[in-house]
Every structure is written in structure tokens, then in C-alpha cells.
Amino acid sequence: MEFGAPGAETAHDQSGAPHGEVWIYTSFYQHVVDDLDKLIRAELPGVEPKWFTGGSEKVMQRLDAEITAGGSRADLLIVSDPFYYVRLKKTGQLTPYVPPGALRVPRNLVDPDGAWLSSRAAVMVIVFNTKALDAERAPQSYADLVDPKWKGQIIVPDALASGTFFTTVAFLWDKMGVAWFEGLKANQVISTGGNSAVIERVSSGEYKAGMALLENVLTAQRKGAPIGYLLPREGAVIIPGPSAMLAGSRNPVAARAVLDLLFAEKGQALMVKGDMYAVDPRQPAAKGAPPWEKVLETSLPWSEALTARLEEHAAEIRAEFHRIVQQ
């Protein structure tokens, strides 16, 4: 609470060098946020980044509530659920902006109107316990996950709690159909917690295999956890990591400058440092990850039509997965 003269609000100067507060709502890991914060302060002196960080679902819940209440403070939104961006765009909550660096981003990972653009990509892989299995004997495909041979041995994230796994589920709903959900249920596949929880329980040997994000696997491997991964035979699901500027931004000049930085070489390098894939093709893959070309080769492709279709059915897919697999 504060007392003061009316209208004491600081007005942002909309000309000249970007400065002032930029509120960024993001699901980036804290260490990525820390690095990005440092980069922004170094490259854009005068800009003061304000962060709200949390899992994608939490960030989306907060933003939704704030928008319902009459407007959010957020200038930028960086979470990992592309369908949410499609919805925001539909309701006029986003301001299109294409930073110069974003011209290198694969076409199918951006909105054609520039309302949102992926600034990094994540890959959902099959994981297995290396004490119990090796890459040959582990389940190789989505079809294997519903093979009775693996009954009761598989764990995947909670599609309601993990934005990245929901994106995967939506994608596979389109590719494999509801029958695959039913197969998961019949095979007693457990769906709970986030990506890290899956990795923990597969590492500990409670479950032999499962699905999780590659970036989390790499972090766990580096610490010595007995966990291995492979790209599913039918092709890995790539999860676009969109970024966008909100229509209600109170400091668009600085917000644009931050987006520019995120897509510039230095910003993209931080994505790799955070074990994600940069969307700038000049950046290497993270240490221990397969090259981007290899992932793209085997991956299931995104398209604008697919994103739109899945967004339309997002609530239905969530409810369906929950009803079939999580009961």
C-alpha cells in the first residue's frame, strides 16, 4: 500500500533508447531466467526486467485471471503451450512483432501473422532406466508403450500439470487417435507429475521406461542418473516454445527490444545453455543431444492447420485424456 499524489505513475518515454520496466511471464527454468536477466541488463541498460516464473500451466492460470480482472501487467509471455497463444491471438490479446533474428526460425514454428514466434524448441523422448534396459531392449515407439509386454512398467507426465506433455498428447491424439489413449489405460500406464518426476521414478527403478523432455534427461544424465533416451520410431514430437508480446503492454518499445535480444545470437546461445534447441540454425545442439537436423528428420511435422485444429479441440483432448487414462 502506498500514499502519494494522484498520477504519480512513471510514464514511459516511447522515443529513443528502450528503458523502464518490462514484465516477463515465463516458464523458463530459473537458471535460464537468471542468465537472460543478466544479458538484458548488460545489453539494454535502462531496461528493468520483472519476472514471473512458474510452470506453463501456472503462468497461464495467472495471466487468464489477470486478463479477466481487466488487464495484466505482463509485457511478454514465454511459455510452452502453442495452443494457448493461438487462443490469445484469437481474442486479440497479442500484438504481432517479428524481431530481425526470427527470420531464421522454421516457418512451421511461427504464427504466419507474427503474433507469436518460437524462440526455442523442446523434444519429447522415450526414457528408460539404464540399469534395467539398454537402447536395444527399451520400448522403441509409441506403439510399444501400449504393448502388453510393458504392462505396468511405463510412466508419463500428467497431461494436465505439464504443458509440454499436453502438447505431445494433443499431437498424438491427432496421429494415433483415441485408441492409443485406451491402449495406455489398458497397459496401466501411470500419468502423474511433471517431466522431472517421470525421470526420477524411472531413474530410481520404480518404473522401467516412460516419456519425458530431452532437456530434463540431459540434466539428469550429467549428474550421473542411470537414465537413457531414444527418439521414438514414429518420430519425436517437437514442442514449440513460443514467445509473444501482449496487446496490453505498457512498455512496447522495451518489450520489442527484449524480444530482439531473445532471437539474437546471444539470446539463442542461452537456449542451448539451458539444454533446449535454439531456433537459430547456426546454434549447435546442447551437449549430449542429437543434432537438430536429425531430430527434424525423424520428427512429426507441425503445420499452421494442425496447430489451429488442435487448439480448437484442446479442452476436449485434455478432458478425453483425463477421462480415459487418468481414472
Place this chain on the structure above:
Amino acid sequence: MRRLLPIALIATVVLPLLAFGLFPMILVIARAFDGLDALSEPTALWTTLSLSFGVTAFTLLVGVPAAFALARCELPGQRRLRTLLTLPSVVPPYLMGIAWLDLANPRNGILNLLGQWVDIYTQAGIVWVLGLCFFPLVMLPVLATLERMDASLEESARLSGAKPLTVIRDITLPLAMPSIAAGAVLVFLATAATFGVPYLLGTAGPRRITVLTTAIVDHITVGGDAHFSKAMALSLLLLVVSAAATLLGSLATRGERKYAIVSGKGARARPLRLPTRTRTAIAAVLWGVVFVSVILPIGTLAAVSLLRAWGAGLGPSNWSLDNYRRVLFENKHTIPALLNSVMLASAAGLIAVVVGTVVAYLRARQPSLKTRALAMLTHAPYAIPGTVIALGLLLGWSREVRFIAFDRVTLAIDLFSGLGALLAAYVIKYLAFGVRLAGSGLVQIDRALEEAARTSGASRLRAATDVVVPLLLPSLGAAWLLVFLPTLSEITMSILLVGPGTPVVGTILFELQSYADPPSAAVLVVLLVGLTLAGNAALRRITAGRGGF
């Protein structure tokens, strides 16, 4: 003075309660009426009820005898026992759940390595974990009551020839009823409103256990207006359940005068004269409780915090202090988060106790529809999931609100630029502790004491502050502690309401648990427990043994 007092009360207690408590709740719960069809599936309700009754029974069975033994039996190592038995409330139930998952999951839990004999992924497992987390909610208030009970009450029964057990059954227990009921109600509400443990243990087994809170959060995350309404309808149902539980609790202790145990006369009750062997045996049982509720789970977390890699074995080759270095020194948010949380939790405890005492006092001494409604209002938030409260606060207060008076002075309420939103959420959620425990303390104070002060010429306010408050202090201390401990590491509301650059323990815990690994999160728990114990030791030293727990 007489006219100023009510205005001051309204401005400092009633208005904030309405603004930050009632208003946000109305905003969210009003949506319930579009989602009433969610109520047609009663399974989650039955599961919530059976878990809540189960946990309440468990905590009564452990908490009441433990309080009694600590207060009356002169046990060897009594002080240490008491401190250790309070510890379960320091660790968030969710993390206790993780410890038990490591210990007793049916596949490779440590306790199951010699044969699969326990399965924590069951309703019984959830009752076990929550019971061990919540029994201090019963033990502490009852202990506070027993320790200041007028000695003459038990003494006269004993002098009339009653056996010690008869005294306990016929005098002590009935007189402690308000505290027992208050604790039981709090446990019931806490269980009904808890999300972490039922989610963690209930969704991990082949047979999924759904309770109201997990159903509510599921509906919220499925998203869309229809599901949000369903979530709110279920929240409304939880509110009804909690109101019923609260009512049941007050029915159990009707007629307040008969519970007046603090009168003008008398000193501390005398301990029971028990043979050494009996005292040792009782102490051994309590150490058993300490073992399963503190040493086993917290020891597991402490051991986990030393593991270099999760899953790479439990032997010395996998031990390291790396996690401590990373969490404490490399993560520059940990220390500020600890400071923020200690500050917030202390303030939330203080506000909840002060406001709670005022509300309980009004409710006890001026019973009317208005004060009754006010007391009810303070209980409601404790019974609904933190997510719902947080969303309500966001809907109501996420925009800066300015009141301009006389074109000159602005009162700007900007809850969300710092720690304000978290403070509001913590106080609103845990105010029930303040009201309940102050209330149960109040009915135990003989009103004749206050009346004596009034007839000697003291004003009503003076009588309250000089006579009632000092006598209430033990209950208020217990209430403060019960607010302080859970808010110190509260996760659910914190991750939605945290401000920029103001991390708290809950947000760091969540981050470590969901993006780093269990060893790193365990580090923070070990630090919390260590800090709490150190703080307690310091407090006891400063207050020469009167403060602390």
C-alpha cells in the same frame, strides 16, 4: 472512546476481511452456479469425507495422549520430545509425501526391499502420511490448555479419592474438550482442503484416488469456462462440508461457562505420580511416534539431500555435499527466499493471531448474527484449496486500485508488486487458526475475572487487554506457531501470487522439486528444519525457557 472503538475495529479488522477475504471468494464462487452438474458425481466427495474422518481420528489418537503425556507425566527428555513432536508441522506435507514415496512405494520403496508389505499409494497411505503431518494441530492446542488448567480442579477430584485415570477421564479430558474439538476441526478442514499428498500418492498407483481438491484442480487445468464453473461448484461443496464440520465442532462444546478452567485461583496442575518404569514406557512410545513422524521421513530427506545422482545407488560413492553448495551458494535466490519467508510467515502469524483474537472475542462476548457470520467468514478460506483463494485474489486485486480523496491524497492498493499478495493470501488462509485457538482459549477463561476488572472501573477495552489477553497468551503462542510453520514453506498459493524479484521458500521448493531433482529440494527441507530448530533454541535461551516450543 466508546464510539471510536467500533470504527477502529471496522477499519482494521472487518473491512480488510471483507476486501481480501470475502470479496475474492465471492468472485470465484459465484461462478459455481453454472457448474452444478459437477455435483452429480459423488465419488470424490465420499473419498474426501472418508480421508478427513480417517485423518481426524488418527490425529486425535496420537495428539491427545501425546499432549497429556507431555503435560502431566514428567517424562525423561520431556523438553526434547516436545520439540521433536512439533517438527512434523515444519515440513510441507507434500515433501513428507515424497519421503514416504521413497520409503514405501510398492515397487522399490526402502521399507519394501525385504518383501512388499506396505503400499503407500492407497487411501490408508494418504491417511498415514497426513495423520503424521497434522497431529501437532491437535497436540499443541491441547497441551496449551492442560498446562494452564487450574490445578484445584484435578486436585479436588483426587482429594475426594478419585484414581488418577478417573481424574483424567472425568475431569481433565472433558475440560480440555474445546481445545480437542478445535484441533479436530482444524485437522478435518486441513485434510479436506489439502491437494499435494492426495495428488502425489493418489495418482501414482494403478487405482487412481480422486478427492474434491484434485478434482477441482483438474477442472481448473483442463481450462475453459465450463470446467472453471465445475471447479467452483466443487469448491462450494467443500465449503459446505467445512461449514458442517465447524458446526459439529461447536456443537461438541456448547455452553461455554462449563469449560472455564482458568480462574483467579490456583497454580499449575501437579504431575501424576507415576512409577519410573511407567514413565519410561510412555516416553518410549512417544519416541516411537517421533521415529515414524520425524526421524524416518526427515532422515530419508536428509539422506536424499546428500545423493549426487538420483537413482545411482545409496552407497557412499554417490554421496556429496554438491547439492548444498548449489542450492545455498550458486542459487542466488535461496537466501533472499528464506529471509522473505521468515518475514512473511512471522507477519502473517502475528496478523492472524491479532485479528483472530478480536474476532473470537467479539464472537464469544457479543454473540450476534453479525459476529457469528464474521467468525464463519474467517473459517471458509481454510477449507478451500489454495489455488482457488489465489485465483480469487488475482481476480479481485491484480490491478492496482487507487482511491482518491479530496483530489489530493491517493490511497493506492498495489498488492502484486511486492510481497503484499502473499501476505494477504497467507493471513486469509490461516486466519482460522487464530480464531479457533483464541476462541477455545477464551471459553476457558472464567468470565468472573473480566467482570471483576469491569466492576473495579476498567473499561471494556482495558479489561480485555489487561486481563484476558495475558491469560490467553499460551493459546495465542500456539496459534502463531501453527500459522508460522505452514506459511514458511507454503507452495500452492505462493507459486501463483509471487511478485517479481521476491522469491519465497515455496517457489524455490517448487522450482527445485519440479525442474531440478529430489536431492536439491531435500536440501531446502533440511535447511528449514535446521533453521527452525536453531530459531527455537535461540528463542528458548532468550526467554529463559518460556518461549519456543
